[in-house]
Amino acid sequence: MKNLIRLLILFILSSNITHAEIVKPNNGIEPYQVVKIQLRGLMKNDNPKMDTGIEQTWEFAHPQNQKYTGPLENFKKMLKGDSYSMLINHLDHEVVEVYNNDKLATFEVTVLDKDKKYYKFKWQVEKYIGEGPLNNCWLTTAVSQPTPTGSSI
Numbered sequence: 001m002k003n004l005i006r007l008l009i010l011f012i013l014s015s016n017i018t019h020a021e022i023v024k025p026n027n028g029i030e031p032y033q034v035v036k037i038q039l040r041g042l043m044k045n046d047n048p049k050m051d052t053g054i055e056q057t058w059e060f061a062h063p064q065n066q067k068y069t070g071p072l073e074n075f076k077k078m079l080k081g082d083s084y085s086m087l088i089n090h091l092d093h094e095v096v097e098v099y100n101n102d103k104l105a106t107f108e109v110t111v112l113d114k115d116k117k118y119y120k121f122k123w124q125v126e127k128y129i130g131e132g133p134l135n136n137c138w139l140t141t142a143v144s145q146p147t148p149t150g151s152s153i
Helices: 002-019 031-043 052-059 063-069 072-080
Strands: 092-100 104-112 117-127 138-143 147-151
Touching (some): 031 052, 031 138
Antiparallel strands (some): 104 117, 117 147
16 A cells, blocks of 8 residues: 555656646746746757747747737747747857836847857846736747847857
């Protein structure tokens, strides 16, 4: 009986771990953390499975952005396209807060891509006000086109 209980506990713990890869928005996640969650996902896009990072980024996209850029398969194509591909599997990033009030926050994001080139983005998150589980959650509403800033070599 003890072995069965141990096996059951182990199963529950391991199933929680495997389903915990994608962080879901909640009203306890601050704007800076939203950007970091998205960037960390994109940095390791295919871990633990292909496009997990893009899916993580999608989770924190504002519903209006999801309507504009979605469905998810279109969003994946957009991020893998010329405009945003440097975010996929990038080597490093830095996030600097530019502005923050109780409804809107903007950040300057610098990314070192896998070719060791730097790019800057303006990343904007807003507090979602509406019905449902996203109410009062910080979600991404805009990411600018990248500005190349040179090479690290």
